[in-house]
Amino acid sequence: MASQTSHALLRRTERYRDVLSENWFAYLLILPVLLFLVLLMWVPFVQGIYMSLHNWPFGGDPSWVGLGNYEYLFGWQPFITSLKATLIFASTTLFQLGVALAAALAVREIRRGKSLVTGSFLLSYTLPPLVTGTIWAYMLEPDLGPVFGYLTQWELLEETIYWGSHGDSALAVILFVTTWTFWPFMFLIISASLESIPEEMYETARMYGANRVQTFLRVTLPQLKSAILIALSIRIIWNMTKISQVLQLTNGGPGYETSILAVLLYRFSYEQGQMGISYAVGVVLLTMTIGFVFVFIREFERASGGDAA
Amino acid sequence: MSLADYDAVGVTLKASTYGVVWFLVLLNLVPLLFILSVSFMPPTEFFGAPHIVPYEPTLxxxxxxxxxxxxxxxxxxxxxxxxxxxxxxxxxxxxxxxxxxxxxxxxxxxxxxxxxxxxxxxxxxxxxxxxxxxxxxxxxxxxxxxxxxxxxxxxxxxxxxxxxxxxxxxxxxxxxxxxxxxxxxxxxxxxxxxxxxxxxxxxxxxxxxxxxxxxxxxxxxxxxxxxxxxxxxxxxxxxxxxxxxxxxxxxxxxxxxxxxxxxxxxxxxxxxxxxxx
Missing domain, CATH: 1.10.3720.10 (MetI-like)
Incomplete structure (x- = not known):
């Protein structure tokens, strides 16, 4: 029995050695990047989950609390506020998709100045997010900023709006600024894919008497499908981790009304040094993100699947 | 579909195309214009009423x-x-x-x-x-x-x-x-x-x-x-x-x-x- 297993083991190691000796050069080439990702991603991630089961003050001694951090969070009113804010904030991805799609379709139609137009579109994306957050903090400053300054001067508004002191308006401002900043990423991917649709497909559609709506639904949209899917999933995940603009515009307030989960995580770790509970927030964020990606993709498949066939 | 309303659709599409493009370009450039202008204003000016061209530009x-x-x-x-x-x-x-x-x-x-x-x-x-x-x-x-x-x-x-x-x-x-x-x-x-x-x-x-x-x-x-x-x-x-x-x-x-x-x-x-x- 024992000799049998050791024999099988020997055979297996031999096979591994064969694979290794055949491809050692390829493995050598991918080793650095794999090593980096294991050390920088999987090790910290596993350690983080371990942290979330502890009361873990920064630089202090951790003590085991099991699921206590999670229990505490779900019984804590601001956390529920934060979950709601995160749900609303997640809709920025859809706004970004809408703007990017409209922009990509419009840019394809224009004849002159195309590169100038796309160049100015991408300005908001190349600037550091914290910088654009600061810029909008000035633009939308209730007392001194030009937006409300002109609106009241032209008497479109009776008096300025102190949007920072109400949860709804603060969240609306954050949604606007996030959408303004990040839609060009989707625009890049969608317009690259739009350019690659062969002109013959449109000619064929025209020959069969398809009108503009039909052409869009049956030719353009199905061709854009994979680009939109990739852009959507990446953006959902990346949007959920954006904190710099929220911090600069509202600092997560008033109260916890604009503390989306990522900001809550930051507040726990940076302001209070409670690493364990902070990472518990992170685990909830990860679960929620995966859920979003899953639902978006399924809905998108269903919405486009019927027409694409 | 008559020729006349085909054109109407075409014109609306063209107009909305340029509308979208101009709107988005301005939405990106106007804030930059404002911050460029305020960066040349002395404090007394940006604490006052909004204006684009600084009265007394300073570096x-x-x-x-x-x-x-x-x-x-x-x-x-x-x-x-x-x-x-x-x-x-x-x-x-x-x-x-x-x-x-x-x-x-x-x-x-x-x-x-x-x-x-x-x-x-x-x-x-x-x-x-x-x-x-x-x-x-x-x-x-x-x-x-x-x-x-x-x-x-x-x-x-x-x-x-x-x-x-x-x-x-x-x-x-x-x-x-x-x-x-x-x-x-x-x-x-x-x-x-x-x-x-x-x-x-x-x-x-x-x-x-x-x-x-x-x-x-x-x-x-x-x-x-x-x-x-x-x-x-x-x-x-x-x-x-x-x-x-x-x-x-x-x-x-x-x-x-x-x-x-x-x-x-x-x-x-x-x-x-x-x-x-």
Whole structure:
């Protein structure tokens, strides 16, 4: 029995050695990047989950609390506020998709100045997010900023709006600024894919008497499908981790009304040094993100699947 | 459908096309115009009624902004450049192997790397803080360069693999027939042909290092090398009622924003190719 297993083991190691000796050069080439990702991603991630089961003050001694951090969070009113804010904030991805799609379709139609137009579109994306957050903090400053300054001067508004002191308006401002900043990423991917649709497909559609709506639904949209899917999933995940603009515009307030989960995580770790509970927030964020990606993709498949066939 | 209302549809479409384009262009340029103007205003002016052209333009905001940010800009530059160089050093070989070699576990390895792009990296910053603290990398420039690889590397592999894949299959063999070794064929033939992808990846990596706030803020303490972006954070005071000198602040946003924008304008043509899915 024992000799049998050791024999099988020997055979297996031999096979591994064969694979290794055949491809050692390829493995050598991918080793650095794999090593980096294991050390920088999987090790910290596993350690983080371990942290979330502890009361873990920064630089202090951790003590085991099991699921206590999670229990505490779900019984804590601001956390529920934060979950709601995160749900609303997640809709920025859809706004970004809408703007990017409209922009990509419009840019394809224009004849002159195309590169100038796309160049100015991408300005908001190349600037550091914290910088654009600061810029909008000035633009939308209730007392001194030009937006409300002109609106009241032209008497479109009776008096300025102190949007920072109400949860709804603060969240609306954050949604606007996030959408303004990040839609060009989707625009890049969608317009690259739009350019690659062969002109013959449109000619064929025209020959069969398809009108503009039909052409869009049956030719353009199905061709854009994979680009939109990739852009959507990446953006959902990346949007959920954006904190710099929220911090600069509202600092997560008033109260916890604009503390989306990522900001809550930051507040726990940076302001209070409670690493364990902070990472518990992170685990909830990860679960929620995966859920979003899953639902978006399924809905998108269903919405486009019927027409694409 | 009559000819007349076909045209009506066409005209509406054309009008809405230009409407969308102009609206979005203005939405990007008008704020920049305002902050450019306020950066030349003395404090007495931006605390008054809004106007575009400064009455008494001054360079004070720019000179004091520059003086304040000088060291941080050098740090940002070192971090951005280091991030780009290290990312290229580790991902060019990997992407090359994924594109042009056959080996056991290739698909699995590739998807494991691409999946990392889908990971919300804010989850990594807390454990990395602790880890860097133990390793002595906390609060150092190399520490930040290393940490940024986690979100630069997957993207770089994705873009570069596509570039290497589009090159003709037999090109290395042809080079070897003419007396190149496997390595020199790679350096002299493959690398120059993949230059657009390499430029695009280098630019995106630099942009990550320069623009990031999260790692830059959490992996530094303020006593060590602080990059430029976190300096802006906290300047508004989060409604603490302090007076904010918007002129200087806006000059600083422009100072920090200019290098990535200029680089983008230079690297533009390369970038558009890189984003074909």
């Amino acid at each position: 004070e905001a720019w000179t004091s902004g520059f003086a304040e940010l000088k060291d941080n800009l050098v740090n940002s530059f070192l971090i951005g450049t280091g991030t780009a160089l290290l990312a290229l050093a580790i991902t060019i070989p990997g992407a090359y192997a994924f594109a042009r070699k056959e080996f056991y576990g290739k698909k699995l390895g590739f998807y494991a790397i691409i999946l990392a792009m889908m990971f919300p990296y804010i989850l990594l910053v807390i454990p990395i803080m602790g880890l860097w603290n133990d390793l002595g990398l906390y609060n150092t420039i190399p520490g930040m360069i290393l940490a940024y690889q986690v979100f630069v590397a997957p993207f770089a592999i994705w873009i570069l693999r596509d570039f290497f894949e589009t090159l003709p299959k037999d090109i290395e063999e042809a080079a070897q027939v003419y007396g190149c070794t496997q390595f020199s064929a790679f350096v002299r033939v493959i690398l120059p042909l993949a230059a657009p992808g390499i430029v695009a990846v280098g630019f995106l990596a630099f942009l990550t290092g320069w623009n990031d706030f999260l790692f830059a803020n959490l992996l530094t303490t303020g006593t060590g090398p602080v990059p430029a972006v976190p300096v802006l954070y906290g300047t508004i005071g989060g409604g603490s009622g302090e007076r904010v000198y918007w002129g200087k602040l806006m000059a600083e946003t422009l100072i920090i924003g200019t290098p990535p924008t200029v680089l983008y304008l230079v690297a533009r043509n390369y970038l558009e190719n890189a984003f074909t899915v």
